[in-house]
Amino acid sequence: MNAGGERDGSSVPDDVWDQFLRDSVAGVGNAPKEPSARARLVADRLRDEPRPAEGRRTYTPPPPRRGKGWYVVGLLAAVALLVVALDPWQMIGSSDAEGRAGAPLAQEAERPTQAPPPEPARRPTLDEPFRGSPAARWADGTAGITLPAARATGWMSATQVERALRQTRDFLAASNLDPAVLGGELPTRAIALINPHQRDVKDYLAAAFRTPSAENDPLLLFSRFDASHARLVGDVVKTRGRITYREGERGALQVTTDVTYVYPVAPAEGNGGDEVVRTVVRREVVLTWDDPAKIVTEPGTFSLVSYKVDMTNGGCDNDTGYLTPEFGRDGTGTGPTDGETVDPYDRSTEIVRGSGAPDGGCRTATRS
Numbered sequence: 456m457n458a459g460g461e462r463d464g465s466s467v468p469d470d471v472w473d474q475f476l477r478d479s480v481a482g483v484g485n486a487p488k489e490p491s492a493r494a495r496l497v498a499d500r501l502r503d504e505p506r507p508a509e510g511r512r513t514y515t516p517p518p519p520r521r522g523k524g525w526y527v528v529g530l531l532a533a534v535a536l537l538v539v540a541l542d543p544w545q546m547i548g549s550s551d552a553e554g555r556a557g558a559p560l561a562q563e564a565e566r567p568t569q570a571p572p573p574e575p576a577r578r579p580t581l582d583e584p585f586r587g588s589p590a591a592r593w594a595d596g597t598a599g600i601t602l603p604a605a606r607a608t609g610w611m612s613a614t615q616v617e618r619a620l621r622q623t624r625d626f627l628a629a630s631n632l633d634p635a636v637l638g639g640e641l642p643t644r645a646i647a648l649i650n651p652h653q654r655d656v657k658d659y660l661a662a663a664f665r666t667p668s669a670e671n672d673p674l675l676l677f678s679r680f681d682a683s684h685a686r687l688v689g690d691v692v693k694t695r696g697r698i699t700y701r702e703g704e705r706g707a708l709q710v711t712t713d714v715t716y717v718y719p720v721a722p723a724e725g726n727g728g729d730e731v732v733r734t735v736v737r738r739e740v741v742l743t744w745d746d747p748a749k750i751v752t753e754p755g756t757f758s759l760v761s762y763k764v765d766m767t768n769g770g771c772d773n774d775t776g777y778l779t780p781e782f783g784r785d786g787t788g789t790g791p792t793d794g795e796t797v798d799p800y801d802r803s804t805e806i807v808r809g810s811g812a813p814d815g816g817c818r819t820a821t822r823s
Contacts, residue, residue, distance in 0.1 A: 579732070602620050686721055715735065732781070
C-alpha cells in the first residue's frame with residue numbers, strides 16, 4: 456500500500472470501487488453489466504478478506520421464536536405420560552412385525568396388582584420358545600429373582616443376612632434351574648442346603664424320590680422332567696419373582712420366596728415332531744435361617760417352614776415325580792379343556808392351592 460492509500464497503482468480509492476461493486480450487483484444506476492478487470496480483482500479481495508467483527512451497534516436478526524416448538528415438545532411429553540399410565544406393562548409398541556418381544560421388564564419389586572395383559576396369539580417355536588407369552592420379556596434364570604437390600608435382622612448382621620439371601624437364591628436355582636435336575640437327576644446340591652436335623656423334611660425327601668406319591672411328591676419343591684417324555688427347548692428358563700424377609704420366631708431370619716418359572720419343552724428325542732409347549736410352575740417357599748444357639752441346625756443350612764406350588768401343563772393327577780406336559784393340543788399346552796380356569800402368569804394373588812388339592816391341580820390354563 457502506498458502513501459495515497461491506493462493499491463496496485465490505481466488512482467480510484469478502494470471505497471469507491473467497493474461501492475461500485477455493490478451497485479453493480481444490485482443493479483443500481485448505470486452500473487455496467489460486465490465488471491472490469493479492476494472490479495473483478497476488488498471482488499476477489501472482498502471475498503477473500505475475513506469478515507470484520509460485529510460492532511456493538513451491529514444488527515443481528517433475532518433467533519426464530521420457539522413457542523411453537525416448545526408446544527410440540529410439551530404435547531409429546533403429555534402423550535408419553537399417557538402411554539405410561541395406560542400401559543404399565545409397556546406393551547404398546549413392544550413387538551415388531553415379526554412378533555419379537557420388546558424391552559425386558561424391570562425386576563419385580565412388590566406383588567403386582569393385576570395379571571400381565573393378553574399377548575397376541577402366536578405359537579411357540581424351537582427358535583422362539585417364549586413367543587406369544589408374557590415370559591418373553593422376563594429375565595433369564597436367577598436374574599429374574601429380585602433380592603432385597605440386606606439389613607441386620609434377628610440374630611444376623613447385615614453381612615450374614617446378605618449371605619443367607621444369596622444362599623436362598625442358590626437353593627431356588629439348584630431346585631428349579633439346574634439343567635441336570637431338570638433332566639431328571641436328584642437335586643443333591645439343593646438338598647444339601649436343607650437342615651438335616653428336620654426329621655419330617657428328611658423323611659419326606661427320602662420317600663419322595665424312592666416312592667413318589669401325592670403326599671410325598673418331589674414336585675412340591677423341585678422341577679424335574681422325565682427325559683423319555685419331554686426335553687427342554689434351549690437352555691433358558693424364564694423367571695419372575697422376589698425374595699422378602701423379616702424376623703421370625705426365636706430371632707430367626709424368616710425368608711419368603713415367590714417365583715414363577717416358565718419351561719419351554721418339546722417331545723423327547725425320538726418321539727418326533729417339533730411341537731413346543733410351556734410348563735409354568737409358581738412356587739412359594741418359606742424358610743428360616745435359625746440361630747444355632749437356639750435351634751439344632753448345621754452351618755450354612757436353613758429349615759423349611761412351608762412350601763406351595765401351582766403348575767399348569769405339568770400333568771394332572773401325576774404321581775410320577777416328574778412334570779409331564781401334554782402335547783398334541785395345537786401347541787397351546789393349556790391342560791384339560793374343562794374345569795376351573797387359571798392364568799399361570801397372574802402373580803397378583805397368593806397361591807391358594809397346590810398339586811395336592813382335591814381336584815389334583817387339574818385346572819385349565821387360560822394361556823401358556
